[in-house]
Amino acid sequence: MTAVLPWVTLVVCLAVTVARIPSALRGENRVVFYIFSLISLSIFISIEAPYLVLDSWLGGMNIGNLILRFLLYTTFFLMGIKIATAFGSSSAVRAIRGPVGLTVAAIVAVLTVYFFVITDTQGSSAGMSGLRWGPSLEAYAFMGRFYPGFVAACLVPAIWRTVVSPAPVLLRVASALLLLGLCLLLLSQFFPLIPFSEAWLRVLINYSAAMSTCIGLAGIWFSKAYARRKRRLSA
């Protein structure tokens, strides 16, 4: 199942991205389209077969993985600001885009590059799982999990308030899915506790997080379209 899950996730994200093209062309919420594109691209690169091809172009020393990390950082930065604004949490917007958030992002970015450089990363492998894992690679992987986790932690309270509010049911369900995705990212902070033999569990958590975040975001969009249509029909 863990071999199929990444592809299924990719298909779902791509489908949502394609579905957003018309509204992006009309100029409605282009950032959301960019977010979905970035998520799709990140997932595409993270899957073994495309990853190996891409990385071989880049010299076979896992620079592809470094690119993936920065794609994810960008995605979460944009997504964090957009979601925090949407859910009306000015404190979360400040935490992500304010001095604290930018400092965290800068430190994570610098340390990610630093740990990548001091590690021997020869030999392409998806998720760098084929390399010899030392402290520097652990630290590199930690950075990659930490920033998404940081953004997720900023967003959870505001989304939770919407899930338990008297908002339209579809919107609450979609928000709950989004919340689930973000909580899985928080859970992923504990990855070092998962033994190497149970690597499938990491795959499961990572892609489930991506999938439910993506479906949740798409669901919010759908709930809006549904509410508008219902209003038009009743008018």
Added chain:
Amino acid sequence: MPLQSKAFQRWLHGVAPDASTADVCRIAGIKRTTLAQQLVRGKVAESTLVSISRGFHINPVQALSTFDLYSELRGDPVPPTGCELVSQVATIDLLRAVVERSEPGSAAAAPLSEPPHPTSVRNWVDAIDDGELRHRVSDATGIAPQNFSAHLTANRLPPELAIATSRAAGVGPAGGLVAGGLITEAEAGWPPNARQEALDRMSQSALVTLAGERLLALGKTLRRQEQDHERTERIWENLG
């Protein structure tokens, strides 16, 4: 807990011995699947019984009273108190009454709209509350006070809770059923003009004060709704 389906079927057999389920549903204007589902689950909603009673021209209150849970409804209807009657006047009708009282003849007197209105349940409970009512209801039924409040906010009153509330307040058992929208005031045995007369009996000061309280509560509700609406719209605007 709604009506046991066994007792319900016994009652239905007494009411319409020859009618098929399909006939009953057609006459009562309810969905067959709804009734079937309720029967299978073993619990039939009071509203189903009321619809069927109306379809067969039986007083729903009398029909309900044949069930043990609603035995208090047996006998002659207890007349509603003045407060209960006024509580079932819609806020907009109350405001019209204020205008009419202040400037007689300025507006044509329209008949009062039928209960329930959008805040019927809370108004009814407020009208019969001596300050301790909620505690007594929660002691008697085991319902948590916050759940009771949630019902009031949602303008919902499950029939069983309505009966328990009127018992705890010492008023007639049918008032809560009217406020909750299960039965009409006529079915509850309220005289046709009772609400209008109760309104007319109020002094101008009492009328204006009550209208003020209603407006204050309405303002609060509207503000909350507007905030919820704004929150939803902001999410859609940013992510939709």
